[in-house]
Amino acid sequence: MKQVAIGIDIGGTNTAIGLVDREGNILYEKQPQLPTPQKRDNPLGSEKISEDLLNDFVSLLAEEIKSAIEVVGKINPAIEVMGIGIGAPNANYYTGTIEYAPNLPFVGVIPFAKMIQEKFPEIHHIRLTNDANAAALGEMIFGAGKNMKNFVMITLGTGLGSGLIVNGDLVYGSDGFAGECGHTTIVHEGRTCGCGGKGHLEAYCSATGMKRTVYELLAKYNSTESELANIPFNEMSSKIVFEAAEKGDKVAKEVFDMTGEWLGRALADTVHHISPEAIFLFGGPVAAGDYIFKPTKDSMERHLLPIFRNKVKILPSSLKLGSAAIVGASALVWKELEKVGK
């Protein structure tokens, strides 16, 4: 029998569904992805609407899982589905719940794993965690973190997620929510974060944070000559900043330098906590290579205690941008089987 796991990633816009084998190969991936229910469908946070949206979504998801198993089963009848791993915002590993997720239309604490379990009583391992934790597990099971007992995964996207591996296991903490480094404070009373807090790392070093830095610098220098000055706020991306930097744009380069300065300082704080062997960066901005890695590394080293210097690698994640979510979510299942010795 070939062992496979279902990997699901519930994003703000779409939900990815795939079937992954124990080597991390994606045997099936639903295209196009399933639309995630939207906050605008339940703007007042009605419990009734939440329940309806949720039931419909879980039913659709179950159908898609079934058809994934069917499709792969036709090609390879000897597959055994070992579990379902789900990456979702504010997902609690211990309880299998999604709790007060600010970007989902569901109200309160949602027993998501239990609802999926009811659709698949025959599947034993159904596990939830947030997407950055899932990515960290993916890096550990399939990626460059394979032989590491202590490392950190940082995901740079709309937000800034993180997953910590300590002593060979993901850190879930006392409540199942550990690893929210994006919400550590790096600038006292600084930029407003998506969570409502102030000066959080996410507000500076996520892809969105980089965008904000572009306009802060344009405003500071009145840089009419920068090509970034011709692009509206809502169209800016880390890719555009990278391309501008490649052409020598000073503002673009300074955006990377500042992002690296902030990120390196925050990573030093993380090293002071758990002293990892490596820190993996994942997401769009990573494509900028040395533009982002060099200032980040420089700043981290400068902010480290001497005993930690020149020890911690900062590396691009080995997970692929498109498939990391599914592969990471499936890793939840493989890690679980490893724990029970299967």
Added chain:
Amino acid sequence: MKQVAIGIDIGGTNTAIGLVDREGNILYEKQPQLPTPQKRDNPLGSEKISEDLLNDFVSLLAEEIKSAIEVVGKINPAIEVMGIGIGAPNANYYTGTIEYAPNLPFVGVIPFAKMIQEKFPEIHHIRLTNDANAAALGEMIFGAGKNMKNFVMITLGTGLGSGLIVNGDLVYGSDGFAGECGHTTIVHEGRTCGCGGKGHLEAYCSATGMKRTVYELLAKYNSTESELANIPFNEMSSKIVFEAAEKGDKVAKEVFDMTGEWLGRALADTVHHISPEAIFLFGGPVAAGDYIFKPTKDSMERHLLPIFRNKVKILPSSLKLGSAAIVGASALVWKELEKVGK
């Protein structure tokens, strides 16, 4: 046979030596403590002097350990020495070395555990870690952290030490040095830290940091009416600040409020990393009770993501000020025995 462990704490001034049973009772404690070799005895960092000082110190220590075992053996002949636990600055748990300790006269990397092992070839478990890590283990094995899988110990003294417990074990990290939260940055380009860094937590919230805050505030307000204004910098202590606060001194109260504000912010960052069940505070300033706990808790809650709020307890350590170092160091041995199932 009654199982006992040797607990040793190498402080900047003195070295404590004791014999502790499995329940955390101190059966023997050397009084007066052994003087720790001083930096001034090797001001130029000579390797030859370092070696001599070290050999003499280890010989003295070995004699004291032997006489501790003898003394207790006379009262209770049926004791079995299970191991030696040592708390020391810049101590590496994995290698048993003390590395570049800034406050000791020893040069480079010292194979301390090996040197002690040579004196006691019959004792199996000889382990080193820094004093805050040892205190965290003490809290887990004997104290209020007994039933917790995830907690943090913060020691407030000349410096600010920390020990992190994740998934029921101490976090040593990839190199054996994890848990240096005192050197996370809380004020960008802020006060100079003992390590040479800037704006570190230790420079604000250790007992020494509180002292610095006193004089910053006296300077800010020109507070001639504060009783703290009559005390020289070198005589100030957290106890004096506490007593002044009790009498209603405004500067003293603000010192606690600011210390709590900074500490709470830093603790929130730690919660965002590892989401502990509790954070224990240990050391002189803890005696100030609500003066320090209340502003710390308020600030931490204010800086936390909503999902973490009202979950994490901030508690005084249950270890006794005088004996924590020895008891904590002995806990290294008991934890080791627990790991090997003895």
